[in-house]
Amino acid sequence: MTATIHDVARKADVSISTVSRVVNNPSSVRLEKRKRVLEAIKELNYEPNPFAAGLRDNRTMTIAAIIPDISNPFYSSLLRGIEDVARMKKNNVIICNTEQDDERFREYMLYFKKKKIDGVIFTSAVISDYVYESFQELNKPAVLAATKSEDRSLPYVKIDDFQASYDATKFLIKNGHHSIGMISGSLSDPIAGKPRHDGFFKALKEENIPFSDQSVSFGNLDFDSGYEAMSKLYAQKPEITAVFAASDLMALGAMSFLQERHIQIPKHISIVGFDNIGFSRMVSPPLTTVSQPIYEIGKSAASLLFQFIEEKQPPESIYLKHELKIRHTVFNKN
Numbered sequence: 298m299t300a301t302i303h304d305v306a307r308k309a310d311v312s313i314s315t316v317s318r319v320v321n322n323p324s325s326v327r328l329e330k331r332k333r334v335l336e337a338i339k340e341l342n343y344e345p346n347p348f349a350a351g352l353r354d355n356r357t358m359t360i361a362a363i364i365p366d367i368s369n370p371f372y373s374s375l376l377r378g379i380e381d382v383a384r385m386k387k388n389n390v391i392i393c394n395t396e397q398d399d400e401r402f403r404e405y406m407l408y409f410k411k412k413k414i415d416g417v418i419f420t421s422a423v424i425s426d427y428v429y430e431s432f433q434e435l436n437k438p439a440v441l442a443a444t445k446s447e448d449r450s451l452p453y454v455k456i457d458d459f460q461a462s463y464d465a466t467k468f469l470i471k472n473g474h475h476s477i478g479m480i481s482g483s484l485s486d487p488i489a490g491k492p493r494h495d496g497f498f499k500a501l502k503e504e505n506i507p508f509s510d511q512s513v514s515f516g517n518l519d520f521d522s523g524y525e526a527m528s529k530l531y532a533q534k535p536e537i538t539a540v541f542a543a544s545d546l547m548a549l550g551a552m553s554f555l556q557e558r559h560i561q562i563p564k565h566i567s568i569v570g571f572d573n574i575g576f577s578r579m580v581s582p583p584l585t586t587v588s589q590p591i592y593e594i595g596k597s598a599a600s601l602l603f604q605f606i607e608e609k610q611p612p613e614s615i616y617l618k619h620e621l622k623i624r625h626t627v628f629n630k631n
Contacts, residue, residue, distance in 0.1 A: 300341035308337035359389045365422045367394040370574045378595020438605035442598035454597040461619040462496030473630030474539035479513045480526035482543045523550025545570040563628035582625035
């Protein structure tokens with residue numbers, strides 16, 4: 298049977314209010330009494346009710362995580378990191394899948410106002426004026442995960458997408474590739490689109506490798522758009538020996554297109570992806586990719602949010618390190 302605060306009070310021979318003070322403000326209780334209460338808590342395996350504590354602090358012990366596409370495996374790792382920290386803090390997480398639809402986002406924000414949450418983690422999507430104004434109106438702590446806003450002061454956790462793409466392209470060049478294409482996200486996407494595109498082209502420019510508009514084909518970072526973007530890129534630049542994809546899902550779509558046409562990977566065309574989702578190591582051949590510490594991004598974002606909630610001050614943003622996971626989709630031409 299689960300121990301209650303009454304059981305602890307009886308065991309320690311103190312009042313219920315004394316037990317409560319030991320749990321919430323131990324320095325206010327004399328050492329001798331405090332020791333008795335702590336021993337009783339340990340012996341009875343008593344766990345204080347976090348929701349009762351939340352009521353005293355005017356908290357609901359609930360946070361929200363807003364994601365743009367629940368079918369994308371990127372978010373399963375991100376959400377796991379968020380939920381692990383929330384569970385440790387004895388908080389609940391409401392998972393909100395917007396499908397990148399403003400109307401669904403609006404409905405979630407209305408729900409938050411009615412149900413009263415303590416804070417929000419917003420993931421991997423553009424911070425539009427509407428999104429930012431909605432956060433301001435909600436007036437709750439908000440932290441960004443795997444995204445950032447260039448002109449608004451919202452704390453975030455992410456990697457340096459520009460540098461990661463630059464490093465991936467340099468790796469292809471180092472392996473002897475000089476006819477390289479990219480399947481990219483939209484340039485209107487300031488997170489996974491333009492920075493990754495710009496990092497790719499900076500690496501080519503530094504090595505004096507010719508490039509043009511024909512060197513890139515655009516999509517929306519998912520599998521189907523990767524397939525279509527690879528189809529366009531191959532039609533406009535059939536001499537390419539390597540492709541950098543702005544996401545692993547795009548890379549997997551590109552691999553599907555090439556394998557259907559019996560174009561061997563990496564012998565004929567090498568591919569590097571971005572994200573290091575679980576599927577990237579399961580495909581054949583296993584995908585070389587930029588590894589985002591997705592789980593750690595989720596954990597760090599949740600930790601920042603709870604710091605924001607508890608200290609009532611916005612915390613400092615965090616950049617986490619990326620790394621290149623070298624597997625079997627890049628052929629060394631040297």
